[in-house]
Amino acid sequence: MQTYEYIKQPKLEAAIYKDGYNRRLRVDEFRGNPGLLWEYVKRETESSLYEKVIVKARWNQSLFFFEKGFILEGGVNAYFNGDKALFMSKFLTNERRNSSYWSKEDEILQSVQQLDSQTVVSSETIFVATEEHAGQLADLYQEVFKLYPVPLHNPDYVKESMKSGTIFVYIEEDGRIISAASAEVSLSCKNAELTDCATRSSHRKGGYMKHLIRKLEGELLERDIFCAYTIARALSFGMNAVFHQLGYRYGGRLANNCIIFDKMEDMNIWEKDLSEM
Numbered sequence: 001m002q003t004y005e006y007i008k009q010p011k012l013e014a015a016i017y018k019d020g021y022n023r024r025l026r027v028d029e030f031r032g033n034p035g036l037l038w039e040y041v042k043r044e045t046e047s048s049l050y051e052k053v054i055v056k057a058r059w060n061q062s063l064f065f066f067e068k069g070f071i072l073e074g075g076v077n078a079y080f081n082g083d084k085a086l087f088m089s090k091f092l093t094n095e096r097r098n099s100s101y102w103s104k105e106d107e108i109l110q111s112v113q114q115l116d117s118q119t120v121v122s123s124e125t126i127f128v129a130t131e132e133h134a135g136q137l138a139d140l141y142q143e144v145f146k147l148y149p150v151p152l153h154n155p156d157y158v159k160e161s162m163k164s165g166t167i168f169v170y171i172e173e174d175g176r177i178i179s180a181a182s183a184e185v186s187l188s189c190k191n192a193e194l195t196d197c198a199t200r201s202s203h204r205k206g207g208y209m210k211h212l213i214r215k216l217e218g219e220l221l222e223r224d225i226f227c228a229y230t231i232a233r234a235l236s237f238g239m240n241a242v243f244h245q246l247g248y249r250y251g252g253r254l255a256n257n258c259i260i261f262d263k264m265e266d267m268n269i270w271e272k273d274l275s276e277m
Contacts, residue, residue: 051096074252105234129168134158144198149258179208191227
């Protein structure tokens, strides 16, 4: 239900994420004629499988999609090897367009942005996971998330993610992983999405996530990846606070973006230029 497809044809190259589970079609990158891409998207969305289309567009590509009824939901600076990505979205149903929690999420965001930034000096021992930790990581994610946009409860999926370049870091206690996060690295675009942040309910007062994010930032800098961003649940005060206090800037909100935690949710974009650390 979730597959990547790379289109290469005369006048168009595009990386397409077909996400049947979250009922969305996402264009992560494209070069060439936007009209040909639009024709492809229209054909793919003729069925009722998809309710939302997202195109990550450069500025000079975005005007075409405005004309086709897309709206700008947010963006990430330096996403495309230093160039900004604009997250252009088109909703195919009224239900997918309308959020039930927008006002509450605005209140959460305003409260988060009133917090002071923090300097984090890690006192935790943080490890970089290998494939042998896939089972423990899957167990953690299965406990924390009833629903998740990707099948992280499956150890084989975790292993495949690692093989694709995703970096997982974790904290353990008595030989058991209690908190983890990852960085999904795009070598072609030179960016990384910080994601898969989870802490067992029995350890959530420990403030582990800030230490894990700092560790991931260090791993990314060693790989010359300077553009870091995340897409956090807009209803989560804690996760949005973590990124704000670590110096990430708010970059917009994606309405009804994916199924996570217990329902379809809006997601906030946060971004940071690691070269300024």
